[in-house]
Amino acid sequence: MNNIDFAVLGTGGIGRRALEYSRSKDDLTPVAACDRNGVAVDHDGLDVDELLAATEGNIASEAGASDASEAGASDASGEDADPRPDGGVAVKRSGEMQGVAASAQADPTETPIDGVVAESDAIDAVLVALPNLEHDFIPRVGERFAEAGYEGVLVDVLKRSRVIDILDDRAATFEESGITFVCGAGATPGFLTGAAALAAQSFVEVESVDIWWGVGLKSGYEDNRGTIREDIAHLDGYDIETARDLSDEEIEAIVEEHDGRIEFTDMEHADDVLLERAGICDADDVTVGGILDVCSDEKPTTTTVEVTGRTFDGERGTNTFQLDDDTSMAANVNGPALGYLTAGVRRNRAGEYGVFGPADLMPRF
Template identity: 40%
Template structure:
């Protein structure tokens, strides 16, 4: 039986805090480290998610927890310099700018740390940057699993599994619905979605003030309608040999003022069977599961799978379309 996995979280916004709450009810994993843009917190026997969230709400960072927090200008590097015994990290970070996740990976590579990293990255171009680091990750003894959220992630894996019925996959259509009661709880995630809107870019979305984001949402009634997104499901399915990236499309609707999903999240895989018939498999997520549940659950499951691989000596980079996540009890 696998020993308890010691987990670190990088990023303590909406997704990071949700992952911490999820870890609090797990028996096979324990949260020992967390970092955000202003500091970090560490305790070998486990961190209290509620206390960290209180530090964030009162002072803006986990680094201001009076018992376990450390303010820092370069918190990720500072945390790694402490040689915290974490088996793996969930990078619950916004990829703003678009080079950010690759730069975080380089920080781990140069630190001498060995273990498992998983992300919930979205953009194809960001994954392409990470793929160039494959030799460096392997030499560093790091097992990296990319695209481990909901999409890419849970739905990408479902598409890879559904494809097995077919001799040829003709199309993969991912449609998501996200409902959140207050966009300010997921500032970075919402900005990443805004970057996909026509006329916007990662740089423009990153530069927007909260007031400008609120003004945009006022104009759209709180809804962000996203079509033909640059979403890494395409490159992940292509690399896994499922279909060319041009056959993958991703879009959806984000309601920033209502926790109820505006539409059901699903993936439709259409293909041709060996008998020459054309058919479609559809996998639909329950409307009751939140964005946080559908992102953080798979991310932790892929982290557990990555730990198994790392302990067998497999280092480098893989994706959610190439591995099966392991359920974390």
């Protein structure tokens, strides 16, 4: 009853680390994984070591056709093609197999998400580990599972505030389908959103929530190009559309322009709307920023959450939550993501459906 069979959509940095992390959890069994090249399914449990070896260096960050849509795009054969994780369109590659398709457990396909959807009757939860470089991309993925009659858990690690409203617009669809959708369940939003909700309990009024993160990504740069592309969209002069269309060379030029150390301020991270929908504070009272260093694996700054407010007896104070500098981005994203996935399964099995945020439920260890 406590065992959870789950799938991973996307085998870039987050997806690969989620598969690796799951080996430390006896009650979590990865049974399906896909990227834009192929899909692997084994309901007895994937051979994670073999799959990780096959997808080593798998990068889901190449710029795609910016005007391609998931519903209407077709490949050269005229068949509907899956959206690529970057918002473009998946096309069958010639030559040597790449990514998941290189695994002995996998089949190459131009519709990898459909391959997982087709097997979803026997899947308890799905971790959507894809960059959301079109605002409605992940909500559309959720709709595909709902349309197929899926009754289970969907978990994403999306960042953008406006995507939460798009998911909330589909809440009735998820409820009717029996889907428990846990959104923004990574580090920020996610882990740090939940920490802010806990830190707020000292107060009767929260004045501000300030989230400041640090990530050292030298050794993980190749696997996390999609994440870096998403972060660049927060810089002045860029947005989600322009970032989506950048080539890998242009991204590297931006990184070099900042000497490999990029500072972000006033980011559009969904912590704000997720804390507001949980009744903690107004979205305008939340700020998110941080430093990304691709030249070092050491954190350039300590990840901190500060919640300032007024207590019932008239005092004003600030509660501070910090992550140890030795905890990696992979640990602080994938641990909470799988913890929220486990919590979502418990909610789903109890008959609770709809859209939940990281301030609405506690992750399970």
